[in-house]
Amino acid sequence: MTSETTAVEGGADTLAVLERIRALSASMSSAEQRVARQVLRDPAAVIHQSVNELAQAAGTSPATVVRFCQGLALRGYQELKLALIRETLPHDRQLVDEVSVDDGPDKIIRKVLGGAASALTEAARSIDSAALATIADLVVAAPRTLFVAVGTSAPLAMDTAYRLTTVGVDARFAGDAHVQHVTARMLAVGDVCIAISHTGSTVETLAAVRAAVDAGAHTAAITSFVRSPLTELVRHTVVAGSRETAYRIEAMTSRIVHLSVLDALFALVVHSPCSRDALAMTADVLIEHRI
Incomplete structure (x- = not known):
């Protein structure tokens, strides 16, 4: 040794x-x-x-x-x-965002929320709206839409798949990475696979996307880096990150940005005429769960 x-x-x-x-x-x-x-x-x-x-x-x-x-x-x-x-x-830069060891609760809260607001503002200025609109069109036309993600990106994928289901889209997400991989390989031409990954370098997500590519499905990614193994694999990419990509493994602010991008994707799909009847039916069902 x-x-x-x-x-x-x-x-x-x-x-x-x-x-x-x-x-x-x-x-x-x-x-x-x-x-x-x-x-x-x-x-x-x-x-x-x-x-x-x-x-x-x-x-x-x-x-x-x-x-x-x-x-x-x-x-x-x-x-x-x-x-x-x-x-x-410097050691005082190793905490969340710009928070230092000497900050009190008020300052910590302002810095964290302010950092999230700044990241969203920057994303709104820089996002490729044409790419996101194209992905929305693919989702509307696709027989099936599969979301693949692991770790802290997984809840975003699950939420978006559910919300798309409420407007008549056959959208799916499985929490188990192996199930994602198998399901991606079972896609067909015309289906869509959307990967959500902060780094674009997660092994399990890359494996599922490769399977979707082999199946002939459309592929897209919501990520934080312009160049990554994921962006080399997919056909359509929306990049929306934040400064914390430098400092943290589980980048929370980037998840907030990605969630907002996915919310915009949902809004684009809702804007299509075919979703309006399904949205009305969903609203009718949810009334039963409200007092």
Whole structure:
């Protein structure tokens, strides 16, 4: 066992990741060395990049970036970003959004809610409305629409599938990743598979989308990064993220933005004439559940 590996098992603080990169870069392949130089040149920039974006900047492939991370005894690219955050950001920036350790309750609440409001405002300015309208048209015309998502994106997929069902769309979501994968492979030409993923790099979601592609279905994604393994797979992409993509694994503000985008998708579908009768029937049913 090498001293570097021993240090890693003792924790990232024992041997900082930037120091590890410098120590091990000479033994890396030429492609991995390009990744190492890119990370060492501007580690703060890497925090904000997807795996595809770093690969492009280094003139290599996402697979090489993943091998580079594994060579550092990291579990993957996300762990590299978290290690860089610990080393490059001031300690008072490691909490939620811009919250610092000295903030009181009032300031924390204002910062968190203000950050969400800013993210929504930015999304409203930058979102590709034509792409979202195209996805809505596909959903309206499709015999079946399947949502695939895991983790904190899963509740968004479940909610959207249910709401589309209320306007007559055959929309489905299964909480189990294996069921998503199998169901995606059972899609047909004309069906739609919509993936929701903050990073665009989640293994289970990518597997389901690949199955949908093999089935000949239309594919779309709601995500936070322009370049990712997911955006390379799907035909239609809506990118809507937030600044917290740099700081957090389970990015809550990005989920709020994605939920709003999905709400806009629902509104576009509702706007179609074929949904109006179903919406009236749903309203009639829900009256029975209200006092």
